[in-house]
Amino acid sequence: MILEATKPDSDAALDREFNPWLAAEARFNEAALLLGLDDGLQKVLRSPALEMTVHIPVQLDDGRLEVFTGYRVQHSLARGPAKGGIRFAPDVTLDEVKALASWMTWKCAVVNIPFGGGKGGVICDPAILSQNELERITRRYTAELIDIIGPERDVPAPDMNTNEQTMAWIMDTYSMHKRTTVTAVVTGKPLNLGGSRGRVEATGRGCLFVTLQALRKFRMDPAQTKVVVQGFGNVGGKAAKLMHKAGMKVISIIEWDGALYNSNGIDPEALMKYKQATGTVVGYPEAEAIDKHEAMFLECDVLVPAAKENVIHSGNAARIKAKILCEGANGPTTAVADKILEEKGIFVIPDILANAGGVTVSYFEWVQDRQGFFWNEQLVNGRLEEIMVNSFKDVVDYGERHKVHNRAAAYMLALDRVAFAIKLRGIYA
Known part of the structure; x- marks a missing residue:
């Protein structure tokens, strides 16, 4: 929700101000300048370690085949596994996911916990999807990410329009591929599954x-x-x-x-x-x-x-x-x-x-x-x-x-x- 008020003078200026990746970059640049970080370190800290785009084919309840686009970004692994939520929304963008992944890096560092930053998202509208359709999207998305997530690599969590049920599906899908129950692959799970x-x-x-x-x-x-x-x-x-x-x-x-x-x-x-x-x-x-x-x-x-x-x-x-x-x-x-x-x-x-x-x-x-x-x-x-x-x-x-x-x-x-x-x-x- 963006509250209505007087906006910046031009649409271009507004787009720049509201672009999450540019906002994250502006804050990074200010801090890097104040710290006097050398150019090489700035390049390393600014760049995501990994960006993945996946296309997720899913059969809908009415029999139609639809393809959804999903993202996972690992911004930094310097202090530990990537950590960050997965959101389902129609307006998810790669820029947004990159910005949120970088924010997770800084957030984990501010509270001094041993994680780097990650974030994920799938472009879909949960309001018009059934529970069965959401489960199919989640499980196929997880299967596409299977090689880059895990307790020692990248630990997803709930975010906008995802919840503990979504995390249970991810945990189960990952565990089926690994042939053993791996509760630590996600957080935000139900208590009965290791929450x-x-x-x-x-x-x-x-x-x-x-x-x-x-x-x-x-x-x-x-x-x-x-x-x-x-x-x-x-x-x-x-x-x-x-x-x-x-x-x-x-x-x-x-x-x-x-x-x-x-x-x-x-x-x-x-x-x-x-x-x-x-x-x-x-x-x-x-x-x-x-x-x-x-x-x-x-x-x-x-x-x-x-x-x-x-x-x-x-x-x-x-x-x-x-x-x-x-x-x-x-x-x-x-x-x-x-x-x-x-x-x-x-x-x-x-x-x-x-x-x-x-x-x-x-x-x-x-x-x-x-x-x-x-x-x-x-x-x-x-x-x-x-x-x-x-x-x-x-x-x-x-x-x-x-x-x-x-x-x-x-x-x-x-x-x-x-x-x-x-x-x-x-x-x-």
Whole structure:
């Protein structure tokens, strides 16, 4: 969802600003320049290690044969196996997958877990496909990738329009080819197939932990903190629920079909039950309806964009009235908008830190699968909090030491860690 607002002057400028690969490259270039990385290392860090395009023939339920296009990109393997989700959507592009794979490299490095970045996608519309058709697409896609994925090579996970059932199909298909059950080939699986406790809420819980750290930094009382959450799915919905439980007032929730406002706070758990019963947030009786295009510009302490990319851009960034921006989604702010937010003095918790709770607990799941020993939820959440709190401090300290804003600090820290690993390993020739 891209909120309507004044857009940049030309369509070409808009296309450049909203292109995810160009946005990732702009952030990379800024961090590389600030770090003083030499040209050779920049070339290595900038280039994906592997890009694969596959064409997936699938027989549909009505007997027709259709061919779907899928991608898998491994951006870096310097610190460990590639890690990243698989999305099913009609607008998936290779540029988008490349950008998301590079973001995963930096995200894993920021929270200092031993993975590189990967990402995958299939161009399809799940809304018009049956469960059987989705299963056939998933299994054939997995079979096409069989030589490049695996617990030691590339570990997929759920993403947009994929879920634990999708991961179960991938795990089963991979296991059938390997002739043994391999639970560690994917994360985000059902608990009964080697999934981890705490995984469902992990990204939202990570957002809570870093937001609490930001509130402590500015000596803000959670009970006096007003929060606006854009997106009420797995990330935004869980973050809203957990922030509400931590005492914050969630004054507005924005969804694709409408937005709600209550100055005294909305109970996200009650709203979730309403949405499950009705299929929408529209009409919720405990809050008033407001314009979904304007709700993001409400005066608040914390804004959590947890929907899609590019919702904060050069045409609307000046209207943001939050003190803290906690990026629950991947790439919700364009590179051009970064400067505007910096000039406004908004404290940004960048996506590669803020939403890293999901990949962190995916790491825990991978570790548990490989050990064959599973942790209780209290242990999972405790270890997640430790990593998110330490990573927040690492980024903020790095930024203060180098006198740069948080996003530049996060990218510099990540590039530094990956570059260090490459230097230690050397270049095999």
